[in-house]
Amino acid sequence: MSPPHALERVRAIDWLRGLAVLMMIQCHAFVLLRPDLRASKAARELLRADGVVAPAFLFSAGFALALLLVRSTASGKRVERLGRNLRRILQVLGVATLVNWMWFPVFREPRWLLRLDILHCVGLSLLLLLGVGAGLASRPRVLRGVTLALAFITFFLSPLGEDVSGPWAFLLNKSTGAVFPLLPWLGFAWLGAYAGAVTGEQGRPGLVRALLLLIGLGLAGSYAARPLKALYADHHFYVTNPSNAAERWLWVCIPLLVLVALEAWRGSEGVPSRLRRFVESFGSSSLSAYVIHLGLLYFHVFGFSFEVVWGNRCGWGGYALLTGLIMLLTYALCQGLDRLRDLPLRRLLSRAAPESRGEEFARPR
Numbered sequence: 029m030s031p032p033h034a035l036e037r038v039r040a041i042d043w044l045r046g047l048a049v050l051m052m053i054q055c056h057a058f059v060l061l062r063p064d065l066r067a068s069k070a071a072r073e074l075l076r077a078d079g080v081v082a083p084a085f086l087f088s089a090g091f092a093l094a095l096l097l098v099r100s101t102a103s104g105k106r107v108e109r110l111g112r113n114l115r116r117i118l119q120v121l122g123v124a125t126l127v128n129w130m131w132f133p134v135f136r137e138p139r140w141l142l143r144l145d146i147l148h149c150v151g152l153s154l155l156l157l158l159g160v161g162a163g164l165a166s167r168p169r170v171l172r173g174v175t176l177a178l179a180f181i182t183f184f185l186s187p188l189g190e191d192v193s194g195p196w197a198f199l200l201n202k203s204t205g206a207v208f209p210l211l212p213w214l215g216f217a218w219l220g221a222y223a224g225a226v227t228g229e230q231g232r233p234g235l236v237r238a239l240l241l242l243i244g245l246g247l248a249g250s251y252a253a254r255p256l257k258a259l260y261a262d263h264h265f266y267v268t269n270p271s272n273a274a275e276r277w278l279w280v281c282i283p284l285l286v287l288v289a290l291e292a293w294r295g296s297e298g299v300p301s302r303l304r305r306f307v308e309s310f311g312s313s314s315l316s317a318y319v320i321h322l323g324l325l326y327f328h329v330f331g332f333s334f335e336v337v338w339g340n341r342c343g344w345g346g347y348a349l350l351t352g353l354i355m356l357l358t359y360a361l362c363q364g365l366d367r368l369r370d371l372p373l374r375r376l377l378s379r380a381a382p383e384s385r386g387e388e389f390a391r392p393r
Contacts, residue, residue: 038091038095038227038232038235038288038291039291040284040287040288040290040291041088041091041092041284041311042307042308042311042312043287043290043291043304043307043308043311044084044087044088044280044283044284044287044311045084045085045088045310045311045314046306046307046308046309046310046311046312046314047084047283047307047310048080048081048084048085048088048314049310049311049314049317049318050307050310050355051077051078051080051081052078052081052318052321053317053321053354053355053358054074054078054351055074055075055078055081056321056322056325057325057334057347057350057351057354058074058075058347059335059339060334060335060338060339060340060342060346060347060350060351061340061342061343061344061347062340062341062342062343063340065343065344065347070344079276080276080279080280082146082149082208082213083213083276083277083280084280085146085150085314086149086150086153086213086214086216086217087216087217087219087220087223087277087280087284088220089150089154089217089220090153090154090157090175090216090218090219090221090222090224091220091221091223091224091227092220093154093157093158093161093224094157094161094165094171094175094220094221094222094223094224094225094228095224095225095227095228096109096113096224097109097110097113097158097161097162097165097171097228098165098168098171098224098225098228098229099228100165101165101166106162106165106166110158110162113154113158114158117151117154117155117158118151119315120147120150120151120154120315121147121148121152123147123315123318123319124145124147124148124151125141126319127145127147127319127322128140128141128143128145129141130327139204142198142204143198143204143205143206143207144198144199144206144207144208144210145206145207146207146208146318147315147318148208149208149209149210149213149214150217152199152210152214153213153214153217154217156214156217157175157217157218157221160174160175160178161175161221161225168225168226168228168229169229171221171225172221172222172225172226172229172238175218175219175221175222175225176218176219176222178215178218179215179216179218179219179222180215180270182210182211182214182215182218183212183270183273183274184270185211186211186212186215186268186269186270186273187261187263187268187269187270188260189201189209189211189268190263190264190268202267211268212267212268212273215273216273216276216277216280219242219277222238222242223235223238223239223242226238232288232292235288236285236288239281239284239285239288240285242277242278242281243278243281243282243285245274246274246275246277246278246281247274247278248274249270249271249273249274249275249278250271250274250275250278252271252274253269253271253272256269256270256271257269257271309359309362309363310358310359310362313362313365313366316361316362316365316366317358317359317362320357320358320361320362320365321354321355321358324354324357324358325354334350334354338350
């Protein structure tokens with residue numbers, strides 16, 4: 029029999045992912061601001077905060093996959109879960125390719141299919157994690173040690189990856205136009221997998237201990253900026269240096285620790301508030317939200333898009349108002365899409381419903 033924590037849902041991860049989606053929309057909506065405001069100090073501070081969005085997505089993805097692998101193995105459902113996880117990863121990569129097709133002439137210039145953006149990075153990171161985790165999920169302690177080691181190897185190799193050329197450059201650095209190459213971003217997925225493996229074995233107390241360890245390591249790495257910078261030849265410090273990565277995962281793990289505490293305090297009480305449902309909805313529909321909010325911003329519908337009408341024209345007030353509107357429209361469209369997906373299941377359930385009133389009264393209440 030599985031331990032009690034094996035069935036616990038870690039809603040704090042849903043909340044972290046949902047908040048990351050909202051920050052992502054706010055970041056992409058910067059295109060609506062006037063150019064002089066985008067160069068202001070306030071905008072730079074917002075962009076600095078937005079620097080934790082990609083690490084939060086990758087950490088959450090790695091966490092969820094490792095947690096599922098450990099739990100499904102413990103309950104004897106590993107093979108079933110492996111197939112479902114692989115289909116989900118392929119779906120992410122398929123949507124990533126679709127987005128590239130929307131933006132670039134991929135048929136005339138197929139090289140654009142290889143351009144790594146955040147969805148490609150998430151999908152490829154999860155593929156690598158699935159390969160490692162499938163063999164080690166039955167030994168969570170080994171899995172968490174391996175994933176933690178791989179995270180630090182990834183971060184420490186990242187500055188060296190800037191010099192890679194040839195076909196590998198498409199995956200490892202920005203020289204070919206990749207927005208989110210595997211170096212250093214893959215490291216955040218490994219860290220999430222470490223925390224997920226600990227949680228799968230030890231439950232929520234294990235997650236708290238894992239986060240405290242990562243926060244301590246993040247603090248140490250961020251204070252070691254000078255020696256870590258001197259360790260390598262000239263490189264993009266604010267992208268690939270291990271100290272920069274440490275600061276980023278620090279500002280993922282601290283809010284997540286707060287969310288875990290909030291979940292323990294209020295998460296299971298009564299009916300969720302509207303705010304909680306709003307955030308959780310983005311957390312559970314992050315892929316849909318990614319595509320939908322980009323469509324609202326950029327894709328022309330009868331000549332209209334937010335960028336066409338308001339791009340480069342807004343002050344801070346207009347930007348805040350329109351960003352809030354995009355968030356609400358994205359939420360509404362995600363909810364509608366979820367209902368459409370549920371229709372076949374609802375029809376199936378209705379067909380399987382008992383025909384007679386006697387059977388209906390026999391159902392457990």
